[in-house]
Amino acid sequence: MKVPIILVNFKVYETSYGRRGLEMAKIVEKVALETSTEIIIAVPATMITRVAESVTIPVYAQHVDGVPEGAHTGAVTPELIKDAGAKGSLLNHSERRVRMDEMDDALKRMKKLGLESVICVDRYELVAPMALLKPTAVLVEPPELIGTGVSVSKARPEVITSAVDEIRKVQGVYLIAGAGITSGEDVYVAMKLGSDGVGAASAIMKAKEPQKVLLDFVNGAIRALEER
Numbered sequence: 001m002k003v004p005i006i007l008v009n010f011k012v013y014e015t016s017y018g019r020r021g022l023e024m025a026k027i028v029e030k031v032a033l034e035t036s037t038e039i040i041i042a043v044p045a046t047m048i049t050r051v052a053e054s055v056t057i058p059v060y061a062q063h064v065d066g067v068p069e070g071a072h073t074g075a076v077t078p079e080l081i082k083d084a085g086a087k088g089s090l091l092n093h094s095e096r097r098v099r100m101d102e103m104d105d106a107l108k109r110m111k112k113l114g115l116e117s118v119i120c121v122d123r124y125e126l127v128a129p130m131a132l133l134k135p136t137a138v139l140v141e142p143p144e145l146i147g148t149g150v151s152v153s154k155a156r157p158e159v160i161t162s163a164v165d166e167i168r169k170v171q172g173v174y175l176i177a178g179a180g181i182t183s184g185e186d187v188y189v190a191m192k193l194g195s196d197g198v199g200a201a202s203a204i205m206k207a208k209e210p211q212k213v214l215l216d217f218v219n220g221a222i223r224a225l226e227e228r
């Protein structure tokens with residue numbers, strides 16, 4: 001994982017799967033290559049192999065289950081996503097919670113498999129406790145702003161600054177901010193407040209011109225880094 005971190009969560013938007021999902025992955029790859037910036041995409045589990053075989057950017061799962069191998073119908077385990085070609089996964093997104101004991105187990109197995117991990121939390125108070133589990137990054141997102149187009153950078157900047165204070169208590173874990181990130185300015189502000197990057201979904205997945213939006217994001221991130 002490299003700073004600036006830009007993580008595009010495909011969720012299950014209609015642009016996330018099939019031919020359109022593949023096209024979206026290619027668009028993200030194009031922007032990543034053109035700007036020499038790493039952009040991570042978290043795709044539906046059913047798309048991991050197809051996408052990972054088609055693009056050079058890091059492909060993540062959106063969720064993993066901490067259940068052991070064996071009789072667990074429908075589970076998506078760390079071993080399965082690794083085998084499918086994923087480089088990492090989100091864990092505990094507010095739209096896909098994971099029980100604490102399962103998260104701990106999933107994380108241990110992900111580390112063993114060399115997979116990156118992004119634990120999502122819905123409030124800054126959970127940043128340090130989750131960072132102590134030593135994921136690659138913690139993603140803080142106020143759930144009420146997710147998908148609204150009203151960014152955490154503008155509406156709840158104190159969430160980012162408090163989360164930055166929390167992540168500093170633990171060495172070697174990145175902090176990502178998300179929820180409602182819509183423009184390069186939102187990315188710029190999130191990073192100026194001290195985050196290592198952003199997570200975003202709707203602004204890109206629902207955009208008429210996702211390439212333009214993403215390019216704006218990357219430019220905002222680069223501008224913030226240059227001013228550090």
Ligand SMILES: O=C[C@H](O)COP(=O)(O)O
Binds near residue numbers: 009147148180202
């Ligand atoms: O993982 C991504 C977040 O839930 C942000 O979603 P959003 O950009 O649609 O607000």
